[in-house]
Amino acid sequence: MPGKSNGHKHLLSITDLDEADIMKYLDSARSFAEVSSRPVKKVPALRGRTIVNLFMEASTRTRMSFEVAAKRLSADVMNFQTSTSSLSKGESLKDTGKTIVAMGVDAVVIRCASAGAPHLLTDWVDASVINAGDGMHEHPTQALLDLFTIRERLGGLRGLKVAIVGDIDHSRVARSNIHALNKVGAEVMLVAPRSLLPDQVERMGVTVTGSLDEALTWCDVLYLLRIQMERVNESRFPSLREYTLQYGLTQTRWSRLKRKPLVMHPGPMNRGVEIASGVADEVESVITGQVSAGVAVRMAVLYDILGGSRD
Amino acid sequence: MGFNARAKVLEADDIARIVKRISHEILERNKGAGGITLVGIRTRGVFLARRLARTIEEIEGNPVEVGELDVSFYRDDIATRGGAAAIGITNIDFDINDKQVIIVDDVLYTGRTTRAAMDALMDFGRPHVIQLAVLVDRGHRELPIRADYVGKNLPTAGDEKVKVSLVEVDGVDTVEIGEGNDAR
Numbered sequence: 001m002p003g004k005s006n007g008h009k010h011l012l013s014i015t016d017l018d019e020a021d022i023m024k025y026l027d028s029a030r031s032f033a034e035v036s037s038r039p040v041k042k043v044p045a046l047r048g049r050t051i052v053n054l055f056m057e058a059s060t061r062t063r064m065s066f067e068v069a070a071k072r073l074s075a076d077v078m079n080f081q082t083s084t085s086s087l088s089k090g091e092s093l094k095d096t097g098k099t100i101v102a103m104g105v106d107a108v109v110i111r112c113a114s115a116g117a118p119h120l121l122t123d124w125v126d127a128s129v130i131n132a133g134d135g136m137h138e139h140p141t142q143a144l145l146d147l148f149t150i151r152e153r154l155g156g157l158r159g160l161k162v163a164i165v166g167d168i169d170h171s172r173v174a175r176s177n178i179h180a181l182n183k184v185g186a187e188v189m190l191v192a193p194r195s196l197l198p199d200q201v202e203r204m205g206v207t208v209t210g211s212l213d214e215a216l217t218w219c220d221v222l223y224l225l226r227i228q229m230e231r232v233n234e235s236r237f238p239s240l241r242e243y244t245l246q247y248g249l250t251q252t253r254w255s256r257l258k259r260k261p262l263v264m265h266p267g268p269m270n271r272g273v274e275i276a277s278g279v280a281d282e283v284e285s286v287i288t289g290q291v292s293a294g295v296a297v298r299m300a301v302l303y304d305i306l307g308g309s310r311d
Numbered sequence: 312m313g314f315n316a317r318a319k320v321l322e323a324d325d326i327a328r329i330v331k332r333i334s335h336e337i338l339e340r341n342k343g344a345g346g347i348t349l350v351g352i353r354t355r356g357v358f359l360a361r362r363l364a365r366t367i368e369e370i371e372g373n374p375v376e377v378g379e380l381d382v383s384f385y386r387d388d389i390a391t392r393g394g395a396a397a398i399g400i401t402n403i404d405f406d407i408n409d410k411q412v413i414i415v416d417d418v419l420y421t422g423r424t425t426r427a428a429m430d431a432l433m434d435f436g437r438p439h440v441i442q443l444a445v446l447v448d449r450g451h452r453e454l455p456i457r458a459d460y461v462g463k464n465l466p467t468a469g470d471e472k473v474k475v476s477l478v479e480v481d482g483v484d485t486v487e488i489g490e491g492n493d494a495r
Contacts, residue, residue: 028398030400031381031383031398031399031400031401032398034400034401034402035384035401038434038435039434039435039436040434040435042434043384043385043431043434044384044385044430045383045384045385073384303398
């Protein structure tokens with residue numbers, strides 16, 4: 001039979017995947033994208049499977065994206081939010097996980113402020129675990145949807161030059177994207193003040209610059225990270241005004257460019273901080289495209305993990 | 312894997328004649344090409360559907376729309392099949408409401424693929440009728456389904472396999488019977 005399941009029971013981090021796995025997800029995501037364009041946006045592929053969204057950190061788009069993806073595949077979805085749950089009564093992740101899975105759940109999609117929590121959960125429960133962002137570690141489906149968007153827009157990935165701008169150190173989006181882009185043969189340049197880069201960042205197989213203008217003349221894709229406002233007051237963060245001047249995609253910078261790169265952003269954007277409002281309007285179609293891609297890629301992941309034979 | 316052919320059942324000439332005959336049968340049954348659309352089941356059904364459409368157009372002079380259907384999402388046995396990587400793209404970019412939709416596949420066997428294809432079509436609209444055209448009917452139905460147009464009835468044993476090759480994907484037009492996993 002042509003093309004088997006990727007054979008993974010969980011999706012915890014991009015580092016667990018090889019190039020072929022990533023490409024299979026991207027290829028199959030195209031078929032799933034077609035489902036979202038139908039008059040009846042639903043197929044019975046995962047009928048009878050139950051998926052829990054266990055979100056212990058605020059998130060609207062990722063949670064909704066997973067929910068829409070699961071529903072388009074006819075899976076049953078339960079949402080579990082900490083503010084309304086026993087976790088706020090001090091129940092441990094282990095007990096919560098075991099309780100949920102005891103209800104006969106097939107997969108847990110987990111978002112958590114603690115790096116590594118999804119890995120831990122796989123030891124405790126029998127269900128598949130999908131990482132929807134764990135602390136400053138990884139956000140694998142975000143990287144897959146970003147790669148999908150780049151490939152749809154630019155036709156390929158190998159040899160592409162991608163500049164990632166912003167608070168790299170705190171960003172799981174950046175980490176997952178760096179790993180994924182490296183695996184598929186794209187070149188990555190990080191643009192950030194030294195204080196917002198992880199230690200020994202060059203070991204991740206990237207080049208580093210402090211100059212956005214240098215990156216702009218070099219890159220095919222400009223990936224702007226969201227500035228997390230709660231971190232702005234930390235000592236290693238420049239002032240917002242200084243950040244925008246040095247690392248923001250301002251109208252002046254954008255207008256000056258002869259060859260415009262593909263501009264991407266994981267959302268939600270801080271207009272006037274990492275991207276000028278006028279530029280944001282101009283590149284909006286790519287950023288909303290990332291959102292649609294998110295549904296398709298998550299459908300592909302859920303189907304691959306829950307649809308194939310497992311025992 | 313692999314396939315050991317025991318006998319060649321159809322040659323390229325036979326397949327060409329079958330396509331021509333079924334085209335005429337479709338036109339006869341539906342009283343012309345008006346309202347007819349063809350939907351091929353991936354992969355080989357799509358190429359057969361295109362051949363039928365071309366022949367019908369040669370006979371009647373009117374173009375016939377051809378859609379492509381991947382039924383993976385609708386199967387009742389995904390638990391035992393490959394994962395997401397095996398899925399092709401469905402492409403039905405025309406309205407099937409009140410049309411005579413003819414599903415085209417290479418081999419009719421258990422009927423489960425046809426059942427899945429009908430379910431999938433229902434999500435695209437409400438056809439006036441759905442008919443089924445197959446190149447080979449090898450028997451062993453597990454559902455109450457029969458084809459309206461059959462290229463060749465091929466009585467087989469349960470452990471035998473039928474392998475359809477088409478120029479567009481395999482470089483040659485043949486139908487063979489034999490043993491192996493690489494066929495249906």
